[in-house]
Amino acid sequence: MFDRDPEGTMSDFPYADRFPVHRTLPEQGRPREDLLAELTAMAAEEDAVWESGKISGTMYCGDHEHYAYLTEAFAKFAHVNALQRDMCPSQTKFEGEIIAMVLDLMHAEAVTGTRPGGLVTSGGTGSILHAILAYREYAAATRGISAAAGRLPNLVKPETAHPAFDKACHLFGIENRTVPVDPATTLVDPAVVAAAIDDNTIAIVGSAGNYPYGTIDPIAELGRIALDRGAGLHVDGCLGGFILPFGEELGYPVPAFDFRVPGVTSISADTHKYGYAFKGSSVVVFSDKAIRNAQYFHQVGWSGGKYMSPGMDGSRSGGLLAATWASMVHLGRDGYRAYARDIFATAEAMMATVRSHPELRIMGAPTFCFSFTSDAFDIYHVADFMKPRGWRFNGQQYPNAIHLAVTRPQTKACVLEAFSADLAEAVAYAREQQAAGRLAHSGAIYGGVIGGLTSEVEAVMTMIMDGMLDTQQSLPPARA
Template sequence: MIAIPAAGRSPAEIMADLTARKVGDRDWRRGRLAVYFYWLDEELERVQQEAYLAFWTENNLGQRAYPSLKTIEDEVVGMALSLLGGGAGAGGTFTSGGSESIFLAMMAARNKARAQRGITRPNIVLPNSAHLTFDRAAEALGIEVRRVPIGADLRAVVEAMAARMDADTVALVGSAPNYPFGTFDPIEQLAELAMARGAWMHVDACVGGFLAPYVRRLGHNVPAFELSVPGVTSLSADIHKHGMAPKGASLLLVADAADREWHKFESRAWQRGPYAAYTTQGTRPGGAVAAAWAAMNHLGDDGYLRCARLIMEAKAIMTAGIGAIPGLAILEPSDLCIFVWRATDPALDVGKVAAALDAEGWLVGRQQEPDGIHLHLNPIHREVAQDYVEAVARAVDAARGGHGARIGANEGTY
C-alpha cells in the first residue's frame, strides 16, 4: 500500500521521477511500434499540446458555463460529417474513444428497437472479424452477439449474415476496415440488407474514417462506406487514430440526427433536478475536444492527404520488401493501413522471428489466425519502412540459424 506523501514534492522532483519511470518504455517517435500511437511530427504535437492546455481544466459537461466548447465540438462534428457523407439532417456525438462510440451505437439500436418494435431479447449480427468491443458493449447492454465467419476474401459474407438474422435482430455491423486484416466489409450490401429487415446498420470506421477518404483521393480503390450509403444508420470514427488527435477523441456519427436521442440518458430521479447526457461519461475533458479541433484545423485537407500518402508509401515498401524475403508472404487482401505477414515455410518459426524483431526494439503485434505479424501503419512509418524490411530479413536469418530471441549488437535496445 502506498500512502499520499506527508509533504508535497517540488515540480522538478516530480518531473524527474516521471521521466525516470519512462526509461523502459518504447520510443514511439522512432516508429518502432506497430500499435498504440499515431504521430506525424513535432509541430503537430505542439499544436495538440497547446490546444489541450488552453482547455485543460474546462469540463465539457458544462457547456452552459463554457459555450466555447460547444462551438468547438459542433465544428469538429461538422467537419467529420462533411468528410464522411453526412447530409443536412445528420448529427454526431464526441466521445472518449471507439469503444464508447460503438457502445452508444449498440445502445441506440437496442433502445430504438425496443421502443418501436417491442424487442426485449435483442441480438446483433456481425462478421467474426469485427472488433471485440462490440461483444463488450453487448454484454453490458444485454444483447446477444451472433458472429458469422468471414469469407476467403477476408470480408463479411452478406448471405451468411442474413441467415443469422431473425425478428429480434436489432443491428448489423460492418467494418471499414476491420482490425485483424485491414479489409473492408461490403457495406453497401450489408446496409441494403439492414434496411430491408428494419435493422440498425453500424459501420465501424474507427480506423478508416479519417484515412480512407484520402487514400481514395490518391487513386486507391476504397469502397463506399460513408453515411451517404443508403441504409447506413451510424458510423464510428476515431479522431485519435488517423484524425491525428491525441487520445480521448472519437465520434459517433448518425445519418439522422434524431437517432442521437436513442443513446441519450435523461432522468429527474433525484433531488437536484434534471440530468441528461448523450455519452457514457459525465465529466468530459475540454482539452480533448480542443486538441482534436486544433489537429483538424492545423492539418487541413492537404495535411490529411499527406498523411495518407506517407502511410501508403510505407505500406508499399514494406509489403514488397517482406514479400521478397524467402519463406514469407503478405496476407492478401488488405485495403488500407493494416496488413499481416506470415511464414510460408513450415520450418520457419514466426515466434522466433517475432522475438528477434523485439530484441532489436521493434514492438511486434502477433496475429493469432493465421499465425503471423500484424502491422498498423501511421505516417512516421514511412521514415523507417526500409529499416523494418531489413530488420525482418535479419530476424528471419536469426530464426533459421537457431539464435532464438536475440540477434545482432542491439540486443535489448531500441
C-alpha cells in the first residue's frame, strides 16, 4: 500500500488531540480569546518549520516584521470587496498602481503602437489562466481560430513550463503541444518550437525562469519566432519576475525577457513570491490592452442587472490589494535590489557547495533557483538523508533531481553552514545506499518530495488528492 507520509510528519487530523473538533456549527460561539490562543499556538509551531531556513521557496520573505506590517495594511481593507469600486475607490488606486509598477518593471515603455495593460490575479496559476484565455478569445476574434470554426486553437510550450499552462489548455479546449527541452542546458530549442507551430497556434511560451531548474528560456529567439508566425508569446515570470530585474541591475547575467524583447506580448509575475506580498496575489501584463480585453466577460440580459467582469473572479478581498500595494511601495527598487543581492549571493554559495562534490551536478546554468542531480547515485538518497534534519527540497523527475528556490530565510550564514555540512554527510550516505542496492524513498511531486511513486502513477496521484480532500479535510472519528 502506498504510504503518503511514512515518516509521520503529516497528520490527517492535525491538532485533534489538543484542540476541540467542530463537527457542527456551535450552538453558541466560543470566546474570541480561546480561539485566538489556539490560532497563536498553531501559527507558532508552523512558523518554526520554515524559520530554520531549510525550506525551498514557500516563505519568500520570512520577515515577521514585514508580515506584521502587511497584516496591518490587510486588516484595514480585509472586509472590503474590490468589486465595489464606487464604494471603495481605494481599490482602484491600489490595483491601478500595482499594475503600473509591474508594467514599469517589465519595461512597458519599450512597447510601441499599442497601449499595455494588466490584471491583478489570485496567483501564478490565475495569471497564466487569464493570459491563455485572453489569447484564445483574441485569436478567435482576430484570426478566426476557434473550435466552432473548425480550427482548434493550440498552444506550444516547453516541457519545463508550469503545469498551469496544461491546466489552461484542459479547461479552455486548447490543444496542448508540449515540446522537449535540451537535457544539458534545460532550455527549449527555438527550432523545435518553430516546428510545432501552425496556423492555429494562438501563443507560445517561455519561462524566466522555469520552476524545475530556474533557467531562462531563449526569450529573444522565441520573440522572433512569435513575430514571424503571428503568434503571441507569453513569458512566465511568476517565479523570476520580481527578482531577475534586480539581479540584472546588480550585474548578474540575466538576459532580457520582458517587453524590451520584440514579440513578447504578455508576462506573468507573482507579487506573492519575490514581491514579498501575501499569498493570493499575482499580476499578468499585456503589451496590448486589446489582448487583455478579449477575455472580459459580459452578460447584459441577466435579471439581476447587466453583469460584467474583467477577470474570472468576482468578489475579491480588498485586503490583498492593499497589502500587495503596501509591500511594493514600502520596499521600492532599493529594497528589492538589496534582498536580491543577498539571495543571488546565497544561491551562488550554495551552488558552489554542490559543485564541490564530484558526484553532484547542477542542472543547466541557473541563478537564484537551482536544481541538482547525480550520475553516481539516485539523488533522492540525498533528500532522504536531509529531510530528518529539517531540509525540505522539491523533487524533480526525468532525470531525478532536487530543487531549491533560495529565499530570504536561506540568506542567514548559519543556513549555508548547515547546508554544507549536511550535504557532505548526505553524499556519503547516498554512496553507501547505492552500493548496498537500496532504493530511495523520496520522489517527485510538485511542492515537495514524497515517496513511493514507482507504478500506476495516476492512480497513486488520485489517491493522494482523495486523501487531501476526503481525509485531511474531513474529521477524525468521533470518540466513544
